[in-house]
Amino acid sequence: MSLLAARAVPSRDGASRTRRGNHNPRRRNRRIGLLFVALPLAFYAGVVLVPLAQSFQYSFYSWDGVSRATWVGLDNYVTFFTDPVLQSTLGHVLVLICFFSLLPIALGLLSTALITRRRLAGMAIFRFVYFLPQVLTSVVVALVFKRIYSPDGALNTLLRSVGLDALTRSWLGDFTWALPALGLIGTWVTFGFCMVLFISGVSSIPTELYEAARVDGAGPVREFFAVTLPGLRAQIAVALTLTITGALRTFDLVWVTTGGGPGTATLTPAVALYRAAFVNPQVGKAAAIGIVMAVLCLVIALTIQRFAERD
Amino acid sequence: MRKLQTGRRAVAMATIVTALLAAAGCAPGGSGPATSAAPGSVSTDVAGAGKVTLKMSDFWGGSEQEWIKGMIAKFQTKYPNVTIERTQEDWGQLISTLNLQLAEADGPDIATANNGWQSLGTLAKGNLVLNLDEYSKAYGWDKLIPSTIARQNEFTTDFKTIGSGSLFATPVARVSLIGIYYNVEKLTKLGIAPPTTLAEFEAAAEKAKAAGEIPIGYGSQDAPTAVLLGLQALYADANTINNFTYGDTSVTADQAGLTKAAETVKKWNDNGWFSPHHEGINYQDAVANFLDGKGVFRFEYTGSLGLTTEQQGKFQYIQLPQASGSGTVGVGAAPAALVIASKCKHPDVAAAFLDFLMSADAAQASADNGLIPLLHSDVTIPDNQATLKTEAAGAAAIGASDGFVPYFDWTSPTMLDTLTQQMQMLYAGKTTPADLVAAVDKDRNAFLQQSK
Numbered sequence: 130m131s132l133l134a135a136r137a138v139p140s141r142d143g144a145s146r147t148r149r150g151n152h153n154p155r156r157r158n159r160r161i162g163l164l165f166v167a168l169p170l171a172f173y174a175g176v177v178l179v180p181l182a183q184s185f186q187y188s189f190y191s192w193d194g195v196s197r198a199t200w201v202g203l204d205n206y207v208t209f210f211t212d213p214v215l216q217s218t219l220g221h222v223l224v225l226i227c228f229f230s231l232l233p234i235a236l237g238l239l240s241t242a243l244i245t246r247r248r249l250a251g252m253a254i255f256r257f258v259y260f261l262p263q264v265l266t267s268v269v270v271a272l273v274f275k276r277i278y279s280p281d282g283a284l285n286t287l288l289r290s291v292g293l294d295a296l297t298r299s300w301l302g303d304f305t306w307a308l309p310a311l312g313l314i315g316t317w318v319t320f321g322f323c324m325v326l327f328i329s330g331v332s333s334i335p336t337e338l339y340e341a342a343r344v345d346g347a348g349p350v351r352e353f354f355a356v357t358l359p360g361l362r363a364q365i366a367v368a369l370t371l372t373i374t375g376a377l378r379t380f381d382l383v384w385v386t387t388g389g390g391p392g393t394a395t396l397t398p399a400v401a402l403y404r405a406a407f408v409n410p411q412v413g414k415a416a417a418i419g420i421v422m423a424v425l426c427l428v429i430a431l432t433i434q435r436f437a438e439r440d
Numbered sequence: 441m442r443k444l445q446t447g448r449r450a451v452a453m454a455t456i457v458t459a460l461l462a463a464a465g466c467a468p469g470g471s472g473p474a475t476s477a478a479p480g481s482v483s484t485d486v487a488g489a490g491k492v493t494l495k496m497s498d499f500w501g502g503s504e505q506e507w508i509k510g511m512i513a514k515f516q517t518k519y520p521n522v523t524i525e526r527t528q529e530d531w532g533q534l535i536s537t538l539n540l541q542l543a544e545a546d547g548p549d550i551a552t553a554n555n556g557w558q559s560l561g562t563l564a565k566g567n568l569v570l571n572l573d574e575y576s577k578a579y580g581w582d583k584l585i586p587s588t589i590a591r592q593n594e595f596t597t598d599f600k601t602i603g604s605g606s607l608f609a610t611p612v613a614r615v616s617l618i619g620i621y622y623n624v625e626k627l628t629k630l631g632i633a634p635p636t637t638l639a640e641f642e643a644a645a646e647k648a649k650a651a652g653e654i655p656i657g658y659g660s661q662d663a664p665t666a667v668l669l670g671l672q673a674l675y676a677d678a679n680t681i682n683n684f685t686y687g688d689t690s691v692t693a694d695q696a697g698l699t700k701a702a703e704t705v706k707k708w709n710d711n712g713w714f715s716p717h718h719e720g721i722n723y724q725d726a727v728a729n730f731l732d733g734k735g736v737f738r739f740e741y742t743g744s745l746g747l748t749t750e751q752q753g754k755f756q757y758i759q760l761p762q763a764s765g766s767g768t769v770g771v772g773a774a775p776a777a778l779v780i781a782s783k784c785k786h787p788d789v790a791a792a793f794l795d796f797l798m799s800a801d802a803a804q805a806s807a808d809n810g811l812i813p814l815l816h817s818d819v820t821i822p823d824n825q826a827t828l829k830t831e832a833a834g835a836a837a838i839g840a841s842d843g844f845v846p847y848f849d850w851t852s853p854t855m856l857d858t859l860t861q862q863m864q865m866l867y868a869g870k871t872t873p874a875d876l877v878a879a880v881d882k883d884r885n886a887f888l889q890q891s892k
Contacts (some may be wrong), residue, residue, distance in 0.1 A: 183468075186468065187468055190468060191890070192468055193562050193565070193566070194539055194562070194566075195539045195543075195562050195563065195565065195566025195568060196562070196565040196566040196567075196599075198468045275722075278720070279720055279721070279725070280716070280717035280720040280721060298717075298720075299661075299717045299719045299720020299721070300720065301661065301720055302660070302661050302717070302718075302719030302720035302721075302864075303719065303720075303868075304865075304868050304870065387661070387662075388662050390661065390662065390860065390861065390864055391660075391661070391719055391861075391864035391865070391868060392861045392862075392864045392865045392868070392870065393861055404857065407536040408536065408558070408853075408857075409558060409853035409854050409857070410539075410558060410562050410853060411853070412468075
């Protein structure tokens with residue numbers, strides 16, 4: 130049955146309503162709709178909702194994944210918020226949010242403002258080059274940067290060649306620098322994405338607004354804050370949601386480069402979750418971390434949505 | 441607004457459903473602790489078992505893979521009615537999914553597990569693998585396997601203690617040790633004789649440093665523990681370390697030699713004896729650097745250097761005696777714990793294969809493949825395996841003192857993480873040897889407390 134046929138139903142039905150009054154076309158329509166989504170919905174329930182409910186259940190148990198679990202109530206959650214190591218992972222995520230989200234968005238806005246002021250030749254190439262990191266597999270990116278940051282890697286070689294030997298270090302092995310070093314990889318990856326998103330957003334801002342601003346004597350800075358920035362509100366909300374939840378979920382980058390080390394200096398909740406679930410059998414703790422992360426992601430997404438939609 | 445309401449209703453529904461699930465008390469997991477995993481009657485008759493196909497999953501690659509392939513071929517020749525289908529998986533992949541695989545109806549019949557609580561202990565507790573006591577009696581494994589090695593596969597049937605009780609896995613006729621490798625050419629050039637005591641080793645390292653060499657090839661980014669555990673075995677006797685690992689609460693990490701080991705490691709680091717910038721060097725690079733001639737000595741697990749026939753003899757192995765001077769204690773274990781799945785339909789045949797992997801044939805095949813043989817002394821080591829000769833001598837020295845100690849990280853599921861993190865902090869000056877040891881004790885006690 131095609132969509133068109135389904136749409137055709139109410140009019141025909143509407144005509145015969147007087148005779149068979151109990152057949153509400155809207156209700157019938159909805160039933161047909163339900164029929165259509167039943168299969169996908171069952172699938173969604175099977176692969177998303179059921180595991181979600183299971184994780185939620187596991188999070189109240191101490192369980193090694195094999196033998197019988199014991200009920201521990203909220204212990205796993207209490208551990209997450211009191212264990213100093215697990216607590217520190219939240220701090221690390223805050224740092225990563227700066228690098229994965231705020232910095233790329235700021236840079237993306239800046240470059241958008243610069244690029245869109247005048248039509249440049251080779252714009253497509255610019256976009257392509259900046260967007261490229263987004264296309265690369267994250268493990269490949271991580272491996273490349275692992276080389277760049279290694280003691281004899283490109284970064285240290287560069288520093289040495291300009292006489293900055295004092296600054297060279299094992300970037301990923303240094304307690305202070307490992308996290309920012311990882312963060313900058315994220316900035317490199319997400320910057321292009323933000324920029325492309327914003328450029329496409331700017332193209333939908335009516336040019337009259339810019340003309341009006343110029344007529345009113347606005348300079349480039351004023352123009353940016355008065356026209357471009359408000360016009361990009363929806364795009365910024367999308368970028369914020371995607372990049373912040375991305376930062377919260379950071380796993381592959383850390384796992385491949387530092388594994389959470391040195392010490393626990395780059396441990397993220399996702400890495401802690403993986404360890405608890407698959408390396409050390411503490412499934413309940415892993416589930417609790419997962420639930421907390423899911424709730425955080427949801428809260429952040431809803432908050433951003435609310436701000437973006439407010440006029 | 442309407443959309444919002446239905447959304448809220450859905451959330452409320454989901455919450456209620458999950459809350460009900462949780463409250464219904466249907467705890468996840470199996471049917472409680474295993475009590476009778478041991479098969480009732482066992483038979484050592486393989487030829488009479490009819491046509492049997494067994495599935496095996498292991499994590500052996502390289503020359504270990506050659507060894508197991510050869511052993512399977514020999515077993516199938518000996519018993520034409522048996523087919524063994526082998527699957528090779530990456531180590532981490534297999535260890536992290538073994539509990540799921542063994543629970544599958546068509547999962548492996550025989551598998552390589554890792555010793556300790558994370559892997560073997562969890563599988564035994566979950567009733568996923570067979571209790572092998574009856575087979576041990578039938579085949580005389582209790583006489584064949586040295587007690588310090590057998591303990592590594594034992595758990596009490598209440599699953600509160602590791603290192604005693606029933607046998608849940610078997611070793612193979614091979615062993616893996618932690619010891620010191622040295623670059624023969626460099627040592628000769630420096631005019632140093634291979635050290636035979638810890639004091640001589642330190643003197644050699646000092647001399648190498650003075651000559652501008654890297655005394656100890658090292659990387660601490662992801663796997664820093666071999667040097668600490670290698671040293672620990674020099675400072676405490678085998679019994680104490682064994683008892684600590686197996687959860688005897690009357691023994692502390694300090695008594696198990698860990699404080700002295702941590703102090704020594706810190707001293708060596710402060711002396712600059714490790715590879716420069718080792719905090720940024722990962723394990724693979726550290727191995728490659730050492731093979732490349734960067735470093736005179738290296739603490740390493742045997743078999744991990746992956747020496748080619750050409751490299752055999754260029755790197756030789758030292759198993760230092762105890763710092764006190766009497767006897768040799770060393771970290772050593774079979775390279776895997778072989779388990780039989782509880783679901784296996786032909787456990788008798790599977791057990792016969794495990795027995796075959798501990799035979800004199802298996803030990804000889806091990807030496808022929810460049811791997812250190814165990815369990816049998818009458819093994820001929822081929823002349824072109826110069827490195828293996830020194831490694832086998834190390835194993836023999838430990839065997840003579842019955843001085844095998846298990847990998848320290850079997851103490852608790854989180855011990856390897858704790859050790860790795862603490863050592864990295866030690867090098868960065870963020871912790872002291874005493875605090876490192878305290879963290880180790882804390883980790884172990886938390887685990888013992890929780891498993892009570």
